[in-house]
Amino acid sequence: MRGALLAIASLALVLGTGFWWSRLLRSVSIRGRRGLALTAMGTGLAAALIALSWHPGWLAGSAAVAALLGSSAFLTLAGLSRQERRHPAVSVGDPMPAFEGIDDSGQPFLSSALAGRPYLLKFFRGHW
Secondary structure, three states: HHHHHHHHHHHHHHHHHHHHHHHHHHHOOOEEEEEHHHHHHHHHHHHHHHHHHOOOEEEEEEEEHHHHHHHHHHHHHHHHHHHOOOOOOOOOOOOOOOOOEEOOOEEEHHHHHOOOOOOOOOOOOOOO
């Protein structure tokens, strides 16, 4: 019985952390919360392993395996991400740095042309 409860708790922890992390990603507010997510996923992984060692039965064992796979995938991807931790060059509310480029019609574009009026500027990273 202990193994079944622990297996279900580990799956709930992993799913809850995954849902919380996806909400943070959508709102772009993950700064300073990565460690908490990694700790929660690590705890879910450990709890799933312990639950499996207690032979929880096939239903709870399936929950433990799902928690094990989900937390392992999350921790593996977090370890492989290799994102740099640096201060952003521009923050919300900062003045836009001057730049020039080519617009969608192939004409030269100067950022100074936007001065004095509201604008929305989107940059797309292309891989073509």
